[in-house]
Amino acid sequence: MLSRCDVIVVGAGPAGSTTARYAAEAGLDVLMIDKRKEIGLPVCCGEFNASPEILAEALPGARGLDELLPIGPELVQRRIRGAVAVSPKGREYEFDLPGCTVNRDAFDRHLADAAVRAGTVLSLDTKFLGREGRRVSTNRGEVEARVVVAADGPLSPTARSAGMERNAVLAPAITCRVDGEFGDRLRLIFGSSVAPGGYAWVFPKRGCANVGLGVQRPAAPVPVLLRAFLARNGFAARDVQAGFVPVSGPIPKTVRENVIAVGDAAGHVVASNGGGIATAMICGRLAGLAVARHLLDGEPLDAYERNWRSMVGGELLTAARTKRMADRVLRSDFLIERAMHLLGGRGIRDMIVFGGLGITR
Ligand SMILES: Cc1cc2nc3c(=O)[nH]c(=O)nc-3n(C[C@H](O)[C@H](O)[C@H](O)COP(=O)(O)OP(=O)(O)OC[C@H]3O[C@@H](n4cnc5c(N)ncnc54)[C@H](O)[C@@H]3O)c2cc1C
Numbered sequence: 001m002l003s004r005c006d007v008i009v010v011g012a013g014p015a016g017s018t019t020a021r022y023a024a025e026a027g028l029d030v031l032m033i034d035k036r037k038e039i040g041l042p043v044c045c046g047e048f049n050a051s052p053e054i055l056a057e058a059l060p061g062a063r064g065l066d067e068l069l070p071i072g073p074e075l076v077q078r079r080i081r082g083a084v085a086v087s088p089k090g091r092e093y094e095f096d097l098p099g100c101t102v103n104r105d106a107f108d109r110h111l112a113d114a115a116v117r118a119g120t121v122l123s124l125d126t127k128f129l130g131r132e133g134r135r136v137s138t139n140r141g142e143v144e145a146r147v148v149v150a151a152d153g154p155l156s157p158t159a160r161s162a163g164m165e166r167n168a169v170l171a172p173a174i175t176c177r178v179d180g181e182f183g184d185r186l187r188l189i190f191g192s193s194v195a196p197g198g199y200a201w202v203f204p205k206r207g208c209a210n211v212g213l214g215v216q217r218p219a220a221p222v223p224v225l226l227r228a229f230l231a232r233n234g235f236a237a238r239d240v241q242a243g244f245v246p247v248s249g250p251i252p253k254t255v256r257e258n259v260i261a262v263g264d265a266a267g268h269v270v271a272s273n274g275g276g277i278a279t280a281m282i283c284g285r286l287a288g289l290a291v292a293r294h295l296l297d298g299e300p301l302d303a304y305e306r307n308w309r310s311m312v313g314g315e316l317l318t319a320a321r322t323k324r325m326a327d328r329v330l331r332s333d334f335l336i337e338r339a340m341h342l343l344g345g346r347g348i349r350d351m352i353v354f355g356g357l358g359i360t361r
Contacts, residue, residue, distance in 0.1 A: 002121055005031040007291055008136050008145035009120075010128045010158040012039055015263025015280035015287075016151030017111035018068070022288025024118035028295060031145070032115060033126035033138060039112045040105030044175060044241040047107075047210045048080065048186060048203050048275070050099040050353065055278050058270070058354045061311045068281050075110060077101040077205040081184045085348045087340045088191035088333040095349035097186065101205045111281075128152060131161040134258060147291050147301065148259045151284070154246045156265035162256040167246030167267045171198060173274065174222040175212030176237035178202075178230070182209040188352070190336050193228075197330050198274075200229050211235060214245055214274050216327065247271040249320030250313060255302040262287045268308070268316065271323035272355040279316065283308045319355025326351065 009020045012034035024030040052069045055062065083097040116122050129137045136143045150158035154170055182204035189200040197216030202209050213225055222242055230237050250267040254260060262268065263280035270279060290304035329335045340348060 002029070002031045002143060003141065004144045005029040005121070006145065006295055007031070007147045007149060008033065008143055009149040009151055010136075011151035011153060011263070011265070012036070012112050012115075012122065012124075013108060013151060013153065013263060013280065014111055014277050015265070015268070015284045016149065017108065017115045018281045018284030019149050019151060019262055019287040019291070020115035020120040021111070021118045022285050023291045024115060024120045024288075026289070026292030026296065028292055030115070030120040031123065031143060032112070032120050033123045033128065035125070035127035037125045038105070039124070040108030042241050043104045043239065044243040045104040045210075045277075046175060046201055046203050046212055046274075047077070047101045047104045047205065048099060049102060049277055050097065050275070054098060054353065059279070059282070059312050059315050061314070062282050063311060064282065064285050068285060069278060071100055071102065071107075072110075075102050075107055077103055079184060080186060080204070083186040083188060083349070085340065085345070085352070086187060086189045087337050088193075089337055091337070091340065093340060093343075093345040093348050094185070095345040097349065097353060101203050101210065103205075107277075128158050131158065131259070146258065146295060149287060149291070150259055150261040150265045151263050151280075152265055154244045154264040156261060158259065159251075159261040159265045162259035164253060164256055164259070164261055165251045167248050167251060167264075169216070169246070169248035170244035171214050171216050171247045171274070172218065172222045172242065173198075173212060173214035173245050174226045174240065174242040175210055176226065176230075176240040177205075177208050178211045178235040178237055179208045181207070189229075190330070190340070192331070192333050192336075195225065195229075197327060211237065216247075216330075245269060245274040245276070247274065247320070247323055250309075250316050253305070254308070255305045258301070260287055260291070260301060260304050268312070270316065270355055271320040272326065273319075273352045279312060282312055286311065315355060322351055322355045
């Protein structure tokens, strides 16, 4: 492992690998570390990506989508045509939602490979332990870095080391795989007994589905809720993994001292649906470019904060507001049933996918 570099990126998920790729392409010495022994494993994700067209609609200010988001056929598990939202009483509301599912470990490896091809040095099984100024300590020794990128997920000890706030609401979520054929529509299942404060999902893949749920203030732990959901549907699960989704919107400040936060560490998640892969990559690209301009041209590092806020900040805040509003409805099956009936498929799509009410596209 390098003992000195321009940039150390902590976390080799979509945010870290994208940041590393753009910083390395600009000519910086980049070291990316991850505590995992293998990139992307174990998988803890629903593994769905909306199409670039949907993302361009949902995040109209985002730039670079064409470059970042085409997902090659080798990575696609199942092309998705649309979704069905299921109410507590079992009523179904269909809407269009083009996109695809992936194997998240292969997807993350693909992004990390691009960073390495650009010149990033990757060190796995390397855990961030602490930071003082430019000195970062890991289980493999100390590294001196001019800029430190916190891309280490929702709990981000790296962002904490600079005094950044943690996302105020971390929603517990759990996922697994179930064998079988599940068509080409996502299923999102609502109801307080299934997924209190959130939803359960069945996302079709090749020969299996990613099945899981995300909740808020659950009366029972997520493994118990998942077991009940699987039993109700006669599903047998493998590869169960639980994690957190930051759903209160971006943290107030993502640049402090020589540290910048990106992806889940910064709350770059569309809170109304819990998706954060695309926003991690969009903001990762901005982070890599901003670090390069800072170190090569002397631009202040906090230009990064202005850039991501002007590109996607408004939409992320709107989605977090929508999520808070929806939280009140999600407490009661009666209200969920009424709201879904009033919104219909199109309105449900606008709220979940675009994070806003009454948006006509
Ligand atoms: C159950 C679940 C389902 C989801 N489903 C979807 C979905 O279908 N679609 C979607 O778009 N989003 C989904 N998300 C959200 C999505 O997974 C995240 O938004 C996305 O992974 C954010 O990328 P990231 O690079 O910021 O963080 P991560 O992908 O979490 O990567 C962070 C990396 O940092 C590493 N790390 C952590 N701590 C340390 C440390 N101390 N030292 C070194 N390395 C460290 C981790 O090992 C990890 O590799 C889901 C999340 C969950 C929990």
